[in-house]
Amino acid sequence: xxxxxxxxxxxxxxxxxxxxxxxxxxxxxxxxxxxxxxxxxxxxxxxxxxxxxxxxxxxxxxxxxxxxxxxxxxxxxxxxxxxxxxxxxxxxxxxxxxxxxxxxxxxxxxxxxxxxxxxxxxxxxxxxxxxxxxxxxxxxxxxxxxxxxxxxxxxxxxxxxxxxxxxxxxxxxxxxxxxxxxxxxxxxxxxxxxxxxxxxxxxxxxxxxxxxxxxxxxxxx
Amino acid sequence: xxxxxxxxxxxxxxxxxxxxxxxxxxxxxxxxxxxxxxxxxxxxxxxxxxxxxxxxxxxxxxxxxxxxxxxxxxxxxxxxxxxxxxxxxxxxxxxxxxxxxxxxxxxxxxxxxxxxxxxxxxxxxxxxxxxxxxxxxxxxxxxxxxxxxxxxxxxxxxxxxxxxxxxxxxxxxxxxxxxxxxxxxxxxxxxxxxxxxxxxxxxxxxxxxxxxxxxxxxxxxxxxxxxxxxxxxxxxxxxxxxxxxxxx
Numbered sequence: 001x002x003x004x005x006x007x008x009x010x011x012x013x014x015x016x017x018x019x020x021x022x023x024x025x026x027x028x029x030x031x032x033x034x035x036x037x038x039x040x041x042x043x044x045x046x047x048x049x050x051x052x053x054x055x056x057x058x059x060x061x062x063x064x065x066x067x068x069x070x071x072x073x074x075x076x077x078x079x080x081x082x083x084x085x086x087x088x089x090x091x092x093x094x095x096x097x098x099x100x101x102x103x104x105x106x107x108x109x110x111x112x113x114x115x116x117x118x119x120x121x122x123x124x125x126x127x128x129x130x131x132x133x134x135x136x137x138x139x140x141x142x143x144x145x146x147x148x149x150x151x152x153x154x155x156x157x158x159x160x161x162x163x164x165x166x167x168x169x170x171x172x173x174x175x176x177x178x179x180x181x182x183x184x185x186x187x188x189x190x191x192x193x194x195x196x197x198x199x200x201x202x203x204x205x206x207x208x209x210x211x212x213x214x215x216x217x218x219x220x221x
Numbered sequence: 222x223x224x225x226x227x228x229x230x231x232x233x234x235x236x237x238x239x240x241x242x243x244x245x246x247x248x249x250x251x252x253x254x255x256x257x258x259x260x261x262x263x264x265x266x267x268x269x270x271x272x273x274x275x276x277x278x279x280x281x282x283x284x285x286x287x288x289x290x291x292x293x294x295x296x297x298x299x300x301x302x303x304x305x306x307x308x309x310x311x312x313x314x315x316x317x318x319x320x321x322x323x324x325x326x327x328x329x330x331x332x333x334x335x336x337x338x339x340x341x342x343x344x345x346x347x348x349x350x351x352x353x354x355x356x357x358x359x360x361x362x363x364x365x366x367x368x369x370x371x372x373x374x375x376x377x378x379x380x381x382x383x384x385x386x387x388x389x390x391x392x393x394x395x396x397x398x399x400x401x402x403x404x405x406x407x408x409x410x411x412x413x414x415x416x417x418x419x420x421x422x423x424x425x426x427x428x429x430x431x432x433x434x435x436x437x438x439x440x441x442x443x444x445x446x447x448x449x450x451x452x453x454x455x456x457x458x459x460x461x462x463x464x465x466x467x468x469x
Contacts, residue, residue, distance in 0.1 A: 146392055150385045154375050163371050164389060167364040168396045171403040199399070210392055213309060217384045 006092045010099035013072075024065040025107040031057040032115045043120040050119035051129065051180035052173075057115075058108050058133060059140060059169050065104040066144035067161050069096065070152045070215065079152075083219055089212035097138075097145055097208060105137035121184060128183035128193070135196040136176040142200075142207035143168050149214030172199065236313045238455050239464045245448045252448070256441035263289075263435025271428050280344045283337050285432055289439035291334035294362060297327030297443065301369065302394030305387030315451075317383025318458065320390060321373055322450040326443055328366035334359055358401050365393045379458060 014021055035053045036046055073079040082092060112133040116126045147165040151157035179192040234240045267285030274281040301323050308316035338356060339349040350356070369386050376382035424432070459465045 143392075146388075150372065150389060151375070156375065160371055160375050163364075164368040167361045167368060167400075168392065170361055171396070171399045174403040210388060213388055214385070217381060217388060220378070220381055 002087065002091045003095045006095035007099050010096055011103070014099070014103045020065075020068070021103050021107065024061040024104045025111060027064060028057050028061040028108050028111060029115065031060060032119070036119070047120045047122065047184065048181075050116055050121045051125075051177040051184070053119065054112055054115055054129065054133070054180075055136075055173050055177040058112065058137060059166075059173060061108060062105065062137060062140040063144055063162055063165060063169075064158075066100070066141060066148050066165075067151075067158050069100055069145055069148045071148075071157075074152045074218075079215065080219060083216060089215065090208050093145075093208040093211045093215075094204070097141055097204065097211070100145075101138050101141045105141055108137060109134045116180075121180070124186065125180050125183040128189050129180045131193060132176045132179050132196060135193065135200050136172050138200045139172050139196075139203045140169060142203040142211075143172075146207055146210045146214055149211045149218060151218075152215070153218045153220075172196070175199070236311075236315050238314060238318075238459050239462075241315055242452060242455055242464075245452055249445065249448060252441065253445045256438060256445045258438075259434060260438030260442055263431050263433075263438045267428075267431035267435055271431050272425075274428075277345055280341065283341045285435045287334060287337040287341060288432060289436040290330045290337065291359060292436055293439050293443045294327050294331035294334055294359070294366075296440065297323050297330065297447075298362060298365070298390070298397060299394060301327065301390040305390035305394075308384060308387040309391065312384070314380075314383075314458070316387065317380065318451050318454050319447070320369070320383060320386050321454055322447045324366055324369045324373065324386070326446050326450070328363060328370065330439075330443065331359060331363040331366055335363065354401075358397075361400050362397060365397070369393070 032053055035049060039045065039049065070079060073082070082089065109130065113126045113130045116129045121129065144161075144165050147161045147168075148157075150164065151161050154160065175192055175196050179189050179196065182192065183189050235244065264285055268282050271282070271285075273279055301320050304316040304319045304323070307313055308320070335356070338359070342351065343349050369389055372389055373382045373386045376385055456465055456469070
């Protein structure tokens with residue numbers, strides 16, 4: 001019940017402010033586009049850089065979007081209402097994370113193969129890039145949400161959030177970019193993809209509890 | 222049963238700021254000379270008297286600082302995680318104080334481990350820095366320490382700051398394990414562990430003994446520094462309570 005209700009609310013709110021869905025996507029594309037300009041447009045060089053570049057850009061796009069995850073609710077007092085409600089915070093938080101991933105993560109997933117192609121990634125690696133980003137971005141959203149919950153009541157939340165969360169993103173980056181490079185070299189990838197999937201499941205089941213605890217700490221009760 | 226009862230009583234007593242303050246007052250005058258002495262013995266033995274390495278010559282001697290610092294940073298992070306968990310479950314004031322006390326010293330130890338590693342890397346690997354698994358995971362651990370410190374600094378209310386830092390350290394401890402395995406899978410140039418709890422060590426006892434002594438010494442120094450800082454923090458936090466007013 002509370003899952004679908006929260007989900008509906010989130011999607012409706014986002015639908016009324018579509019810029020917030022589109023901006024992370026623009027950011028993602030622009031950061032990736034800076035690399036050929038800044039490094040070199042040579043295809044073979046770009047192909048080796050591509051997995052890392054796409055992943056770092058996706059990671060930053062998620063990080064920036066996750067900063068506002070609880071801010072509007074905190075400012076309007078909706079979060080306070082949610083905290084005082086006589087039920088566990090776990091389910092509404094889970095719904096919020098899922099909705100946030102659908103709104104900001106999914107566009108990145110759709111865009112990633114195109115960017116991979118533009119960076120001259122070998123064809124067999126593009127499908128793997130798609131699956132890796134699909135499995136990895138939920139983990140990024142879930143971990144980022146813990147930081148967002150802890151910093152929601154602070155004025156200078158944004159930069160602090162990145163200090164807290166970026167070190168925690170390392171495993172996703174290592175496995176996510178690693179698996180794409182493996183695919184580009186024609187090595188087997190299913191094991192690493194399974195690891196990414198496992199991290200997604202673990203973070204999506206555990207993080208809502210940590211986020212709920214973080215929100216309670218931030219609201220001071 | 223008796224042991225358990227004593228342990229829980231001890232745990233609850235140490236959770237009280239006043240008791241902790243008195244307890245550390247008795248403990249510290251003994252602990253700090255022992256810590257200094259142990260560190261001095263370990264380091265002098267290691268740096269001056271231990272035999273030369275057949276491959277690395279004298280350059281290996283930095284191990285007597287490098288390994289204790291790295292171990293201390295790791296230990297401190299785990300301790301912070303445990304304190305964070307205790308604080309999440311029981312909301313114990315002392316746990317918050319301990320997290321705040323551990324973070325800066327842990328960060329310093331992580332930095333020392335990185336710097337000595339770089340100095341050691343130059344003669345043996347030919348470069349100060351490589352993106353090797355262990356170096357990278359120690360660097361990330363330093364970032365995690367700095368994150369905890371930044372979070373504590375950013376939140377004005379000390380209790381809220383302590384609880385937030387606690388939650389972050391718990392998440393961080395889980396993550397450190399994954400980080401370690403992910404970067405190890407990624408690539409490694411660093412030698413394997415020299416000291417193993419199970420199975421034989423690959424180090425001769427003339428080198429191992431001073432290393433273990435300096436490890437113990439640096440851990441004790443770490444503990445002494447943390448206790449000292451925790452005491453100062455306690456006095457500040459409890460400045461309005463009767464027992465502090467009586468003391469000061």
